[in-house]
Amino acid sequence: MKTKSIRRSILFALALLALQTPRLLAQSLPAPLLEEAAQDCGLTLSGKVLDHDTREALPGATIYLPELDRSAITDEYGNYHFHQLCRGTYMFQVTYVGYETERFNVKLSSSSTRDLQLHSDARMLRTVEVTGEHLKAQAQTQHTLSGQELERTRGLALAETLQGIAGVTVLQTGPTISKPVIHGLHSNRVLLLNNGVRQEGQQWGAEHAPEIDPFVAAEMKVIKGAAGVRYGADAIGGVVLVEPKELPTTPGITGDLHLLGSTNNRQLATSATIEGNFEKLPPLSWRVQGTLRKAGNAKTPDYYLENTGLEEQNFSAAVGYSKEKYGAELYFSHFDTKLGILRESHIGSVQDLLYAIERGKPSRADKAEFTYDISSPYQAVQHDLLKAKGYWHLGEAGKLEFVYGWQRNLREEYELRRGSNTSPSLQLTLNTHTTEAVFEHKPLGNFSGAVGMSTIYQKNNYQYSDFLPYFTSVTAGAFATEKWKKDRLQLEAGLRYDYKHLQVKKFESDRSLIQPTYDFNNISGILGAMYDVGYHFTFGLSATSAWRAPGANELFSEGVHHSAATYEEGDPTLKSEQAYNLELSVDYFSNPRLNGALSVYHNYIRNFIYLAPQPEPILTVRGAFPAFKYTQANATLTGADLNLDYKIAEGLMLESKTSLLYARNLDTDDYLIYMPSNRFDNSLRYEFGHKGSSKLSDAYLSVGGVYVTEQKRVPENTEQDFAPAPAGYFLLQAEAGTTIRFGRQPVEVGITGNNLLNTTYREYLNKLRYFADEPGRLLMLRIRVPLNFSKS
Amino acid sequence: MKKLFKPYLTAFLLGALLISSTSCGDDDPEPVEEGENITSLTLTLEPVSTAKGVNTATATFEAGTTPTLQLVPNTQYNATITLNDNLHTEVRNEAEDHEIFFNAPENLLVVQKNIPEDLDSNGRPLGLRTRMITGNAGESGTLRVTLKHQEGLKDDNSDVSVGDTDIEANFTVSLQ
Structure with missing residues (x-):
């Protein structure tokens, strides 16, 4: 070279x-x-x-x-x-x-x-594995985080991990709670697949973070835009796939130890994995994994944020039996978290919120101190997943795979209240059983594809509060996708049908039980084309669709939403919403200097469900609350994601990411509220290669920053927000890392610095922006020790 | 092809069996026993001196109402606040976490807190009991009474803007 x-x-x-x-x-x-x-x-x-x-x-x-x-x-x-x-x-x-x-x-x-x-070599197997991030398999844009790119995000919550991807932002409730936002959409419009199973928690809540341990993942993939065909209803905004590493196939015992520590909220985290394969029984392999995380109060440049600590204890275990023709895998994971919520964001009335906005910072900001203790208000959430998977290679026909998943989600929310009552204010238990069977046929001529069907059975119970009703739902769907590839052209098409039955049990205000039932059904589709122009250029064009049945909260919620200081009313007559996503992409890849990808999208959503402001406020003992009602309108989300990598010199790279979004409500001819503003993320990265000492390798240094513009595209026709969108901001970031060898033992060390200039700022998509600033400078130290227990 | 789907069907049926067995306990929700919520606030004003023959005035606030209090000008009253379902005793028991704030034009009504029997264990006023002194005849205006929950926040500087509101009651006061 x-x-x-x-x-x-x-x-x-x-x-x-x-x-x-x-x-x-x-x-x-x-x-x-x-x-x-x-x-x-x-x-x-x-x-x-x-x-x-x-x-x-x-x-x-x-x-x-x-x-x-x-x-x-x-x-x-x-x-x-x-x-x-x-x-x-x-x-x-x-x-x-x-x-x-x-x-x-x-x-x-x-x-x-x-x-x-x-000429083919008859003596050799005709199999080859092609890997590489620039190779696109689908016309629709996907982005994968794995390897070093993923390692550098260790210690962050799931949504924060994905924030490095163009077009993906984060919806936050203070420093502890974050949700991924894809092309402006989030919550139950983004489907999460944890280890191949649809994550079923209480996703509808904007302050309900996904219950997934990011340390389990060896790869995270984001599919941007509607993707209803392969993964089922609800994928209006996109899909996040969290994939663990394949179970080991070579004998021996290996492991992985992560140790992390940070300044600011003084987070301490550790995650360990041990996996092995039996020499005497080669098809059998296993893995156990556990994570502990603890953080205290986060600190803005000027003050501590009281009660913003978190605790997390997770573990998972997997055992697999894999033969050439068939195999099976059993996986269990337990996720347990306690998330503190800024004390002063618990308000009782609109006046309280206006006081907080006027004050500009929490009332006890000057007296707040660091502590790991978490008191009310806080959330305690547990999530269990049991997954069983089996596959059969059916000779010349193809491969059949079956996945069954059981999930139990227990959410408890503790609020500030009078009296010595220690029970939660809200407790929800959601049990979900999912099954999926997929048959992938062997390529026939230029065709390859799959057919499949899936079912979901779900049951929700509550205690202490009937904010969300009891409900039972059954969903069944079937899909087929085919890909045709010849020379430089690849075409794909897919179709899916889903049916959902929902039964709700709810008490009316006169204490009589009503049991309304709903039936929803709809079709999702995908059409895609990819053309290889040559000269490392690929063009992609995709038209995809997905639909989503209204959630029980959208149909039946009624009451004051305290954290938002609004009165929210459901509408039992809501219909399904349907998204049609059109995307054009250009990939310029595998070039010596300049590489990049541009994706321009237009997502049209029919019957988009949103909270529309109502003219009359609701009078309560705490004063008047602005009233909102779940309403449907047609909406469009149009935007572009741009990735550019430029190699300035050997080892020196400029990496640039841009995300733009323009979201409109067509019925009210106005902007949609709470949409991410434009972001520009640029960094300069230097890789030292194998220069210098033989004890150090893979050393790198990176300096960059993210600039987020002020969100000027907020609703103009109606007053919907209590405070204007905060100003734009720039955050300086830097990181460095290397692998050090102690004899034969490699140790990866890295340090990441965020908000290095200790900038005081607020983010439009943080629900606590009315109350306090964002955290200030944070340095995170990461150590990873790959372990090998084999005798050799 | 039919043969291929046999294992799937078996597994699917097994799955369905499992589902139906776990969902057997067909349960209906129980009505939630609402924790005792504050729904009304009663303000009672007793004249300090009965010599002038001034009557006791009382009015109860509920959501969406603005009750009227007819008071005698230039008179001192002992004011007491009670809540529905005796909830004021709970507030009294957690005096360190609560405070009631009064807001009225000065020429209408002056509210004095710091009544000895109304202080919490930290010497901060609670506001369930106050002294109110009325202004001149002919004045009228609004008295706002706000009960704030200030758990972990109540100190010498915590005013009406701090904490979360449990109830906010407005009364129309007229002096004749």
């Missing part, structure tokens, strides 16, 4: 000199060399690597030029490129798993294309 870059930089320098200072050059360089440099180099050779018999493109094949010690790997469509070649004859050596290595001689006199054909 080094010789290549030196050679190239010499050529580049020569070219520059030739352009700018011909006289100087004429003196110092012999004439023929100059001519050659200017005219005969800079040639490009490109083409495809193909299977000789089937003419199928071979993605991931290696093309090696021994003379120049340069190599290239073909992209998803089998394309390869060599730039900056000089005139002459070259020998190319092409290797690919399952094919015989072949050599080709190419005489190059001008930039040209040449397809290279390989």
